[in-house]
Amino acid sequence: MPSLPTSLPSQHPLVDGRTASSPLVRAARGERSDTLPVWFMRQAGRSLPEYRASRAGTEMLDACLDPALASEITLQPVRRHGVDAAVFFSDIVVPVLLAGVDVRIVPGRGPVLDDPIRSAADVMALRPVDPEVFAPISEAVALTVAELGSTPLIGFGGAPYTLASYLIEGGPSREQLRARALMRTDPQTWATLLNWCADVTGAFLRAQVLAGASVVQLFDSWAGSLSRTDYQRRVAPHSRRAFDALRGLEVPRIHFGLGMGEMLDLQRGLGADVIGIDWRLPLDEANERLGGAVPLQGNLDPALLTAGEPLIARHVADVIERGSAAPAHIVNLGHGVPPDTDPGVLTRIVEIVHESGR
Amino acid sequence: MPSLPTSLPSQHPLVDGRTASSPLVRAARGERSDTLPVWFMRQAGRSLPEYRASRAGTEMLDACLDPALASEITLQPVRRHGVDAAVFFSDIVVPVLLAGVDVRIVPGRGPVLDDPIRSAADVMALRPVDPEVFAPISEAVALTVAELGSTPLIGFGGAPYTLASYLIEGGPSREQLRARALMRTDPQTWATLLNWCADVTGAFLRAQVLAGASVVQLFDSWAGSLSRTDYQRRVAPHSRRAFDALRGLEVPRIHFGLGMGEMLDLQRGLGADVIGIDWRLPLDEANERLGGAVPLQGNLDPALLTAGEPLIARHVADVIERGSAAPAHIVNLGHGVPPDTDPGVLTRIVEIVHESGR
Numbered sequence: 001m002p003s004l005p006t007s008l009p010s011q012h013p014l015v016d017g018r019t020a021s022s023p024l025v026r027a028a029r030g031e032r033s034d035t036l037p038v039w040f041m042r043q044a045g046r047s048l049p050e051y052r053a054s055r056a057g058t059e060m061l062d063a064c065l066d067p068a069l070a071s072e073i074t075l076q077p078v079r080r081h082g083v084d085a086a087v088f089f090s091d092i093v094v095p096v097l098l099a100g101v102d103v104r105i106v107p108g109r110g111p112v113l114d115d116p117i118r119s120a121a122d123v124m125a126l127r128p129v130d131p132e133v134f135a136p137i138s139e140a141v142a143l144t145v146a147e148l149g150s151t152p153l154i155g156f157g158g159a160p161y162t163l164a165s166y167l168i169e170g171g172p173s174r175e176q177l178r179a180r181a182l183m184r185t186d187p188q189t190w191a192t193l194l195n196w197c198a199d200v201t202g203a204f205l206r207a208q209v210l211a212g213a214s215v216v217q218l219f220d221s222w223a224g225s226l227s228r229t230d231y232q233r234r235v236a237p238h239s240r241r242a243f244d245a246l247r248g249l250e251v252p253r254i255h256f257g258l259g260m261g262e263m264l265d266l267q268r269g270l271g272a273d274v275i276g277i278d279w280r281l282p283l284d285e286a287n288e289r290l291g292g293a294v295p296l297q298g299n300l301d302p303a304l305l306t307a308g309e310p311l312i313a314r315h316v317a318d319v320i321e322r323g324s325a326a327p328a329h330i331v332n333l334g335h336g337v338p339p340d341t342d343p344g345v346l347t348r349i350v351e352i353v354h355e356s357g358r
Numbered sequence: 359m360p361s362l363p364t365s366l367p368s369q370h371p372l373v374d375g376r377t378a379s380s381p382l383v384r385a386a387r388g389e390r391s392d393t394l395p396v397w398f399m400r401q402a403g404r405s406l407p408e409y410r411a412s413r414a415g416t417e418m419l420d421a422c423l424d425p426a427l428a429s430e431i432t433l434q435p436v437r438r439h440g441v442d443a444a445v446f447f448s449d450i451v452v453p454v455l456l457a458g459v460d461v462r463i464v465p466g467r468g469p470v471l472d473d474p475i476r477s478a479a480d481v482m483a484l485r486p487v488d489p490e491v492f493a494p495i496s497e498a499v500a501l502t503v504a505e506l507g508s509t510p511l512i513g514f515g516g517a518p519y520t521l522a523s524y525l526i527e528g529g530p531s532r533e534q535l536r537a538r539a540l541m542r543t544d545p546q547t548w549a550t551l552l553n554w555c556a557d558v559t560g561a562f563l564r565a566q567v568l569a570g571a572s573v574v575q576l577f578d579s580w581a582g583s584l585s586r587t588d589y590q591r592r593v594a595p596h597s598r599r600a601f602d603a604l605r606g607l608e609v610p611r612i613h614f615g616l617g618m619g620e621m622l623d624l625q626r627g628l629g630a631d632v633i634g635i636d637w638r639l640p641l642d643e644a645n646e647r648l649g650g651a652v653p654l655q656g657n658l659d660p661a662l663l664t665a666g667e668p669l670i671a672r673h674v675a676d677v678i679e680r681g682s683a684a685p686a687h688i689v690n691l692g693h694g695v696p697p698d699t700d701p702g703v704l705t706r707i708v709e710i711v712h713e714s715g716r
Contacts, residue, residue, distance in 0.1 A: 177696055180661035184669055224617070227638045259582070259617065280585045303538035311542055338535055 018145075019152040019214040024084045027328040028215050028252035028274050030295050036320065036329065037084035038353040039154070040346055041219075041256070041276075042336030043077035044089040047343050050076050060105040061097060064090045067139035074144045078151060081347045082354075084330075085152045085215065086144060088208055090137070092158025092219065093166060095204035096197075098137075099129040101167070109172060116170035118178065120189040126196045134207035145212030152215055155208030159220035159257070160197035160238040161231075167193070176225050183234050194238035202245025209249045217254040217276070218242055224259020228266070236266050243271045254297055258335065264289050279303070279334030283322040296326040299334035300349070305341050309348065316352045376503075377510040377572040382442045385686040386573055386610035386632050388653050394678065394687065395442035396711040397512070398704055399577075399614070399634075400694030401435035402447040405701050408434050418463040419455060422448045425497035432502050436509060439705045440712075442688075443510045443573065444502060446566055448495070450516025450577065451524060453562035454555075456495075457487040459525070467530060474528035476536065478547040484554050492565035503570030510573055513566030517578035517615070518555035518596040519589075525551070534583050541592050552596035560603025567607045575612040575634070576600055582617020586624070594624050601629045612655055616693065622647050637661070637692030641680040654684040657692035658707070663699050667706065674710045 019025050024037035045051055051073055055063055063069050073089040093103045093111040106112045117123060145153050165179040166172070173179075183190045205216045218239060223231060243253055255267045256276030264286060267275050277286045277298035286296055304315045316331075323329035331353045337346065377383050382395035403409055409431055413421055421427050431447040451461045451469040464470045475481060503511050523537040524530070531537075541548045563574045576597060581589060601611055613625045614634030622644060625633050635644045635656040644654055662673045674689075681687035689711045695704065 175660070175693065177661045177664075180659070181664045184662060185665045225638075227640070229640075262619065280583075282585070282587075301538070302533070303535045304542060306535075306539045307543045335533065 019148075019150055022084065022150055022152050022214075024152050024154075024330060025214055025252065027295055027330050028254065030273070030327045032328055035084070036331060036353050036356055038331035038350050039083040039085040039087060040077070040081075040333050040337050041087070043081065043083060043087060043346070044073050045337065046339035047337050047341040047346070048076055048080065049343075050080070060091060060107070061094065061103075064094045065136045067136050067143055070136075070140040071143035071147070074140070074153070075147055077346075078148065080343060081350045083350055085154050086148055087154040087217070088141060088144070088156045088213065090156055092156075092163060092201070094137070095129065095134075095157070095200045096163060096167070098133040098204075099200050100127060103166075106171075111166045112171045113167060114170070116178075117167040117193065118182065120186060123189050123193045123196070126193070128196075129200045129203050131203055131207065134204065137204065137207050138211040141208050141211035141213055153208075153213045154254070155205050155213035155216040155251075157201040157205045157208075157216065157218055157242065158197075159218050159223065159235075159255075160194040160201065160242055161223055161226070161235045162219070162221045163197040163201060164190075164193050165222050167197070176222050180225070180230070183230065187234070190234065191238075194235070195241060198238045198241040199245065202242040205242065206245050206249065209246060209251050213251065215252045215254065216246065217256060218270075218272075220255070220257035220260070223257040223263070228263055231260075231263055232266055236270060240270045254330075256297065261286070261289075264294075268294055274330065276332065277334065283319060283329070284325045285322075287323075287326040290326075292325070293327065295328035295330065296323060297330040297332050298323075300332070302333050302335050302338050302341075305333075305338065305345050312345065312349065313352055316349055317356070320353065320356050377508055380442065380508055380510050380572075382510050382512075382688060383572055383610065385653055385688050386612065388631075388685045390686055393442070394689060394711050394714055396689035396708050397441040397443040397445060398435070398439075398691050398695050399445070401439065401441060401445060401704070402431050403695065404697035405695050405699040405704070406434055406438065407701075408438070418449060418465075419452065419461075422452045423494045425494050425501055428494075428498040429501035429505070432498070432511070433505055435704075436506065438701060439708045441708055443512050444506055445512040445575070446499060446502070446514045446571065448514055450514075450521060450559070452495070453487065453492075453515070453558045454521060454525070456491040456562075457558050458485060461524075464529075469524045470529045471525060472528070474536075475525040475551065476540065478544060481547050481551045481554070484551070486554075487558050487561050489561055489565065492562065495562065495565050496569040499566050499569035499571055511566075511571045512612070513563050513571035513574040513609075515559040515563045515566075515574065515576055515600065517576050517581065517593075517613075518552040518559065518600055519581055519584070519593045520577070520579045521555040521559060522548075522551050523580050525555070534580050538583070538588070541588065545592070548592065549596075552593070553599060556596045556599035557603065560600040563600070564603050564607065567604060567609050571609065573610045573612065574604065575614060576628075576630075578613070578615035578618070581615040581621070586621055589618075589621055590624055594628060598628045612688075614655065619644070619647075622652075626652055632686075632688060634690065635692065641677060641687070642683045643680075645681075645684040648684075650683070651685065653686035653688065654681060655688040655690050656681075658690070660691050660693050660696050660699075663691075663696065663703050670703065670707065671710055674707055675714070678711065678714050 255272035261281040279301040381393040613630035619639040637659040
């Protein structure tokens, strides 16, 4: 493990309380407020014309590492939609790149490695990440929170399983066959790789919090391809380790995984304060599975974003109603904003949520 | 609905009993036999060098419509592996193509439509399929069963939701957003399209059975992207309709869907005699969810196929042990054979299953 600073800078938001009474931070701590908070996964991105203008001519990973540009893109959806949080514009492979792994993002495909990491020797060659490499991230976060005022910034990182799957497969894959094979054939190399991913993504989250993020979300795109037993034994300990990198920093932690409806209790066991639910499982049912004890985030169906206002308004009302069963509710989509989404629809959803008057 | 023959030809296998005492047909009827039956989804295909040789220079859909070639490819894995069933070599979009829709298969991508079916007018323009278009299918099946002797042929068709998703999206998609949007915004067009898909895939299955298939499997690749409620209300009635096309033909029906662990009872409600389980859910747990009442198929993890013999043998033994809780068990993978699978591994699994001596 690289050594990490353990104390907060005096101007840290948790010290100065900048965002502590915001609806989002309060909901993440299980408190209700007059305003029901709402934000959207991937709100900073391709659905916004101002994003496409800002990004024009810049590669994705270059944009992530340009502090002024990353900050501007992070702020755009807050300005436009009036959402209750910014989410840091980045990519789950940014810390992997900063740790020295040769990864690039192919438009329309996603993260690609020309030399995937598949053998014990490949894994042994991975080096601990030096927290100093996160300087451009810290700078972008600092620029962002200076603009955000009392609106919280959510830090963002990929869960070890999803990160490791990209590293092993060399790119996106439907069922992570190679990753799951390595899990079985060489459990020690698997554990070493997932620990490395946990440390890298943990350091990335920690850098964001130290620079001013008030909440973090760990995102597991592929966990749904696992059996419950495999997740529990071979993955969950590493996701917990990623969260543990935040020790001493008392920011609320959101865990979101796709297709994890049968693993909500395991998500809770990671040390998550909030569990994000995808569109498949109604929030009242999710709340019941969690014994009514955990604030929930979600879970508007992204497929409804093209359905026109009456249907969307009815769907939002239904999600809010079901979410009211939970100790607290952060409204969000059940997955990221699809790239071709009409941004006006997102703005309207924010209005509807805020008018819901809870 | 096109009119369909309602009586069986006198030489039909269900009449002459050719396959009635085979281990696979018996297991599908819930009976145990001395041999535990095993076959593999996508066993006829890219993992076999003899398949690649046979297909060389022929487009996928042309191969499906060439009776001698489709029959040869269907027989190859039976000869090589000694599996307990052949599964008809075809593609779920073959009946769609035969019904006059312009669909092609792009290697490495899958079925693609240059003019996706998205509007009410598009759906209204779809015409009922004439059973006579299935002549090349019937001929291929007849050639195949003549070679198979007492080994059953499994007929194969795509479930209406998966078929409709391809038609609406124009190709493979990760979350079927457009399909699920149409489901909400125009439930009547949705129902009309899914009924059309049910009739087309139902007629395809019926043609295979009338020509000699002893069992059918309806395959729903994408059902796991749906909430339980959406599946139940907007999809299941159409899958039931596809099975209903087999009325009067008393062949066992297998239903397989990916990511349907929370919908097993709904699958049973379709009129399925056997439920195929993917690799995520242990068979003993699946059996418990079904009240111990339904024969199960599955569910070796395809990720284990590269893991080497000791691990595979242990995994096969575990799956057999868990499957022994069910009224009957057909061993299979929890999804299709990955294209780069070593065929020797599949042959060895067949030996291990047959040696298991149940």
